Amino acid sequence: MKPSRLRPARLTPADVLRVGAAGLRARRARVVLSALGIAIGIATMVAVIGLSTSSRADLMNRLDRLGTNLLTAEAGKDALGQEVKLPENAVAMVERIGPVQHATATANVDARIRRSDVVPEERTAGVTTQAARPDLLTALNSRMAEGVWLDGARQRLPVTVLGSLAAERLGITEPGEKIMMNDEYVVVVGILEPVELAPSLDRVAMVGFPAAERYFGFDGHPTTVFERSTDASVEDVRTVLARTVNPGDPATVKVSRPSDALAAKAATDKGLTSLMLGLGAVALLVGGVGVANTMVISVLERRQEIGLRRALGAPRGAVRIQFLTEALLLSALGGTAGAALGTVATYGFALAQGWTAVVPPWSLAGGLAATLLIGALAGLYPAVRAARLDPTAALNAT
Structure with a gap:
């Protein structure tokens, strides 16, 4: 073996x-x-x-929280470089578009901002003034950080709501303090949280449309129109928004979708x-x-x-x-x-x-x-x- x-x-x-x-x-x-x-x-x-x-x-x-169905229509300049004014009834005309669910507006106001009367007029701290409608916060899904918004009687009074950066630049930490708009003292009644869909509002002081007309000579023409429509109809509304906002010169209207930036x-x-x-x-x-x-x-x-x-x-x-x-x-x-x-x-x-x-x-x-x-x-x-x-x-x- x-x-x-x-x-x-x-x-x-x-x-x-x-x-x-x-x-x-x-x-x-x-x-x-x-x-x-x-x-x-x-x-x-x-x-x-x-x-x-x-x-x-x-x-x-x-x-998802802010929504992607917000469009803005902003007044531009004509061929001669002159700033175009949107019609006073621009918001009402936009609301007639079928799919539109909500429309509001803001407007530039010629009012210099100063912390107090001892500050020279040319030192505005980089803060501008805008008129705002009471339903602006609803349209932008924005919230107040402090105080209250320009609704009810406040839109007719010499009071203001500051954007987050505007409050920081002016040294305002809470409502109740006063600032100067031109030669008029106005009371700060609120401070906004950062507005993600309209960051330009973070640098402004806002007053009501009636107060802007009464105290600062505002002519009532909006500068920017905000509108929300159904998600499925955003592009359809976008194609007609400029002609609706300014039928006489739609080429001067800049239409944008803020969520595109995000x-x-x-x-x-x-x-x-x-x-x-x-x-x-x-x-x-x-x-x-x-x-x-x-x-x-x-x-x-x-x-x-x-x-x-x-x-x-x-x-x-x-x-x-x-x-x-x-x-x-x-x-x-x-x-x-x-x-x-x-x-x-x-x-x-x-x-x-x-x-x-x-x-x-x-x-x-x-x-x-x-x-x-x-x-x-x-x-x-x-x-x-x-x-x-x-x-x-x-x-x-x-």
Whole structure:
């Protein structure tokens, strides 16, 4: 009876992991530094995707709250460069458009703003005056930060509501204080929160239409008309709005959709995200080079260990698997740490900005997959080199 041929024992998956982990535990400082490069790359990519997604989610929530069905029609200039005045009944004409649900207006008023009578007239602090209708806040989905709005009797009195920036520039922190409009003292009855769909209103002091006519010689012609219609009919209304607002000269009317600016911001953020992802990928690649360097040095330092294993019958495949497993574990360690750091950074920054933090699961899965791929590529050459070492030469290495 012929003796059976001896075959080398096969390593189980548990054995492979144990042997690979043993190599990493023996060089902890080097492992931490190598894993750090991978962690930085993954953390950057996860944080960039998470912050971009959180920012866009917050922007979409704002658009849903503010609405995308607001259009503005603003008076421009004629061929001679003269400012055109919209008809006094422009709002009433817009309200006759079938799909229009709400229309209101503001108007420029020739009244200089000063903090008090001791301030020279030319120092207006960059604040202008506008007349506003009582339903303006409803149309813009805006809110008061302090005080009350120009409704009821207040639209006829010498009182004003300041935009958020106007209040800051004038040093007004709460209602009840007085400011100068031309030579007239007016009482600040309210301060607006920032108006996202009409940011120009943040820099103005607003009075009622009747008060503007009575105290500042306002002629009643609106400057900007705001209207809201059904979502499905926004584009249809847009095509007829200029002719409706100013039938005599529609070419001088500028029609815009304020929500388009927010949508454009989302597109800009998306482009910036792509750039930052590229930088994260570069950092990840640099981390992969660090892993490869660590594994090459490890093979050189452990030649006697490799020679002993080969002399005891370990096949080349077992040696390759050992070192490839070490590279994968090293990369997985860095990838896991990076994913955790990126998630924490996303949640911390999002909470600081008042956003709802969103970290897409695919970004974590993709980051870890990229980490393992980088680890496999980085460990392939050192693993093959280790398997090709001659046992006798390796045992005699110093």
